[in-house]
Amino acid sequence: MRPLSSITLKSIVLIGAGNVATHLGLSLQKAGFEMAAVCSRTSTHGQQLATLLNSNAVDSLKAVPLNAGLYIIAVADSAIESVSAELPEVEGLVVHTSGIAPLSVLHKHKRSGVLYPLQSINKQVPTNFEKVPILVESTKTRDLEILEFVANELKATPFRITSEQKKMVHLAAVFANNFTNHLYGVAYQLLQSQGISFDLLLPLIAETARKVQTEIPQTVQTGPAMRNDIETIQAHLELLQRYPQYRQLYDLFSQSIRNTNRASTSEN
Amino acid sequence: MRPLSSITLKSIVLIGAGNVATHLGLSLQKAGFEMAAVCSRTSTHGQQLATLLNSNAVDSLKAVPLNAGLYIIAVADSAIESVSAELPEVEGLVVHTSGIAPLSVLHKHKRSGVLYPLQSINKQVPTNFEKVPILVESTKTRDLEILEFVANELKATPFRITSEQKKMVHLAAVFANNFTNHLYGVAYQLLQSQGISFDLLLPLIAETARKVQTEIPQTVQTGPAMRNDIETIQAHLELLQRYPQYRQLYDLFSQSIRNTNRASTSEN
Numbered sequence: 436m437r438p439l440s441s442i443t444l445k446s447i448v449l450i451g452a453g454n455v456a457t458h459l460g461l462s463l464q465k466a467g468f469e470m471a472a473v474c475s476r477t478s479t480h481g482q483q484l485a486t487l488l489n490s491n492a493v494d495s496l497k498a499v500p501l502n503a504g505l506y507i508i509a510v511a512d513s514a515i516e517s518v519s520a521e522l523p524e525v526e527g528l529v530v531h532t533s534g535i536a537p538l539s540v541l542h543k544h545k546r547s548g549v550l551y552p553l554q555s556i557n558k559q560v561p562t563n564f565e566k567v568p569i570l571v572e573s574t575k576t577r578d579l580e581i582l583e584f585v586a587n588e589l590k591a592t593p594f595r596i597t598s599e600q601k602k603m604v605h606l607a608a609v610f611a612n613n614f615t616n617h618l619y620g621v622a623y624q625l626l627q628s629q630g631i632s633f634d635l636l637l638p639l640i641a642e643t644a645r646k647v648q649t650e651i652p653q654t655v656q657t658g659p660a661m662r663n664d665i666e667t668i669q670a671h672l673e674l675l676q677r678y679p680q681y682r683q684l685y686d687l688f689s690q691s692i693r694n695t696n697r698a699s700t701s702e703n
Numbered sequence: 704m705r706p707l708s709s710i711t712l713k714s715i716v717l718i719g720a721g722n723v724a725t726h727l728g729l730s731l732q733k734a735g736f737e738m739a740a741v742c743s744r745t746s747t748h749g750q751q752l753a754t755l756l757n758s759n760a761v762d763s764l765k766a767v768p769l770n771a772g773l774y775i776i777a778v779a780d781s782a783i784e785s786v787s788a789e790l791p792e793v794e795g796l797v798v799h800t801s802g803i804a805p806l807s808v809l810h811k812h813k814r815s816g817v818l819y820p821l822q823s824i825n826k827q828v829p830t831n832f833e834k835v836p837i838l839v840e841s842t843k844t845r846d847l848e849i850l851e852f853v854a855n856e857l858k859a860t861p862f863r864i865t866s867e868q869k870k871m872v873h874l875a876a877v878f879a880n881n882f883t884n885h886l887y888g889v890a891y892q893l894l895q896s897q898g899i900s901f902d903l904l905l906p907l908i909a910e911t912a913r914k915v916q917t918e919i920p921q922t923v924q925t926g927p928a929m930r931n932d933i934e935t936i937q938a939h940l941e942l943l944q945r946y947p948q949y950r951q952l953y954d955l956f957s958q959s960i961r962n963t964n965r966a967s968t969s970e971n
Binding site for chain 1 (some may be wrong): 780781803821822823824825828834835836862864867868870871872873874875876877878879880881882883884885886887888889890891893894896897898899901903904905906907908909910911912913914915916918919920921923924925926927928929932934935938939942943948949951952953955956958959960962963
């Protein structure tokens with residue numbers, strides 16, 4: 436790899452003004468990048484973000500500066516292809532930030548790539564990219580190096596990946612993040628039904644996430660399903676009678692935990 | 704509440720030699736309690752634990768010292784009642800450590816209680832009770848104070864609760880801990896199928912658990928189901944074709960997230 440210092444990135448055009456565009460834009464600006472323009476069809480959002488980033492708002496893809504070094508398309512997955520098609524041909528590198536869209540949706544552009552931060556981004560919660568894995572993809576080594584440079588400047592951890600791998604990472608992240616958060620929500624609701632504060636569970640939630648930082652999840656699995664404790668499972672299913680969907684989840688988890696345990700036991 | 708200093712606890716008898724008995728016993732001893740005896744039917748386990756705790760092993764409930772201040776029954780849920788029945792009548796406080804068994808299974812004893820640490824306890828992973836909520840229950844205020852004293856000595860956080868509430872906390876903990884850990888395991892397996900290290904997901908897992916320390920889970924819910932992104936959901940279900948049980952989980956989560964979101968939106 437060439438030394439990072441040999442990489443210069445003139446300026447960045449941000450396309451989109453949603454959560455990802457906002458948090459990424461703010462972090463890029465903080466890291467010292469010049470934000471040449473923010474392009475958004477909803478001009479109020481675009482204007483607001485441009486002001487925050489000390490940049491210019493444009494409301495048409497035809498109007499973006501043509502001499503930027505990097506064009507980041509941070510729009511809804513379903514809109515990436517049409518945005519890419521409308522964006523004029525440029526010398527700079529054109530990337531999207533989607534976990535599911537392949538690199539190939541940017542086929543119009545000579546230099547294309549993916550810059551996918553593996554972090555859940557909320558409007559309400561400030562995003563810090565420090566140590567966040569950023570998955571990078573491009574067909575050109577030099578462009579990969581540019582994306583790695585950008586990730587490093589954000590103090591994130593760049594990680595080279597193919598579109599196929601990225602799809603699976605995205606799916607795994609849905610299980611580990613979105614579904615996990617929904618389980619937290621179920622627990623919140625169950626406690627609320629008995630007038631108990633969710634705070635009671637916070638140390639356990641923290642500890643469960645902490646354990647897998649060093650242990651393989653399957654090896655630290657506990658609970659009634661793991662020890663095949665039918666009586667407790669029955670008692671829990673009864674408690675869930677008012678919540679048919681959570682009851683189904685409970686049932687399916689119990690089966691899945693038992694099957695996984697059986698499979699790994701028979702391997703040993 | 705009387706000052707804690709007025710509480711003296713002569714000594715503790717530990718019944719059981721499994722994970723909970725081991726980790727609780729070690730922490731109690733470290734906190735300065737005298738462990739009068741360890742009672743276990745499997746004499747090797749009992750002997751090993753007694754040696755660790757600088758205590759005596761007995762292999763029959765008839766042989767436990769009768770003058771201890773606290774008797775902790777830390778055995779499988781299904782065995783608590785018969786252990787309680789076999790234990791001679793004692794002056795001390797008799798408690799169990801189960802999240803699901805009610806206080807009433809200890810009906811034989813004049814002074815009974817529950818001491819339920821809300822933490823997942825693994826053989827492999829050392830347990831630190833510091834700041835762990837310990838749910839305590841007893842019909843007598845003085846006995847509640849003793850259990851709170853013990854929890855405080857472990858640097859844990861005591862929390863008074865009824866048997867009804869405890870059952871719901873235990874169920875909520877299964878969702879937030881056991882099921883969450885299984886989701887981590889699913890993610891591990893999916894990444895492994897593409898030769899990708901689980902390490903890639905660790906910052907996201909940590910961040911997801913960190914967010915709900917201050918935010919209500921439902922308000923920070925993200926992902927394809929939350930934004931009703933049918934295309935991504937379809938793509939994910941296709942990726943899961945080799946894993947029918949995970950596919951069912953994915954489907955049920957997507958429905959449950961959408962329903963919860965709909966319910967909370969219509970409330971607003």
